[in-house]
């Protein structure tokens with residue numbers, strides 16, 4: 001089980017705002033949508049589709065690949081990967097509201113033949129079936145403190161030789177108590193391993209070729225620019241979503257920007273292979 005009530009996090013509340021985003025693009029409820037119309041708001045990680053492109057290269061994906069996306073959110077990375085690469089993706093999402101919204105967007109995008117949505121907790125084990133060729137997981141593992149259970153599930157999800165691509169947080173230096181509290185309470189990140197500990201968790205689960213790229217500077221710039229753009233567009237967003245939703249998103253985006261501006265929180269891109 002995941003420890004926190006994730007559905008209370010600002011980014012995950014008021015998911016109906018997707019309809020308002022689509023309406024702003026001239027797309028009515030239940031009308032077909034294109035993947036490229038969704039990408040400005042269905043990527044809940046950093047650096048948008050460029051990060052997903054990086055995952056396809058790192059995992060060596062092609063049209064025959066079978067990919068598991070853990071913590072798929074609205075399904076943005078899963079749809080984009082399937083559309084760009086031609087691979088099939090299983091999108092596993094814990095929160096029922098996000099799962100259902102993602103599944104609906106996939107249907108409207110005509111991608112249901114390539115992207116299968118599952119609602120569930122990765123800690124309960126991976127989907128049954130032949131092993132996946134690759135796992136993508138973007139900004140999900142930061143919500144999960146049981147890394148032994150998590151990486152055991154990931155290892156058993158993969159076929160031999162399969163690779164995992166993770167965007168996640170790590171500890172550069174111990175956080176001050178107020179920052180640690182904000183990270184836990186606002187971002188729902190209850191556990192922050194340092195680089196060596198992170199690699200050790202993966203190694204203990206049987207992964208090899210473990211590589212960690214420090215993305216802290218890039219992500220700090222990204223989340224700072226994201227908050228500036230959000231603040232600058234506040235009046236339009238209030239008209240689109242209503243003030244309570246904008247206030248909740250403001251708290252979330254501001255807190256993330258402040259945490260990355262501090263000395264302790266880092267961002268990492270981690271790749272590893274199942275032998």
Ligand SMILES: C[S@@+](CC[C@H](N)C(=O)[O-])C[C@H]1O[C@@H](n2cnc3c(N)ncnc32)[C@H](O)[C@@H]1O
Pocket residue numbers: 002006042043044045070071072073074075076077092093094095098120121122123137138139140143144
């Ligand atoms: C920051 S969002 C990122 C969503 C998506 N990866 C993206 O980049 O757009 C993290 C997602 O992980 C999901 N999640 C958290 N813990 C999970 C778990 N134990 N099993 C499956 N999904 C989980 C959350 O519900 C959330 O939708």
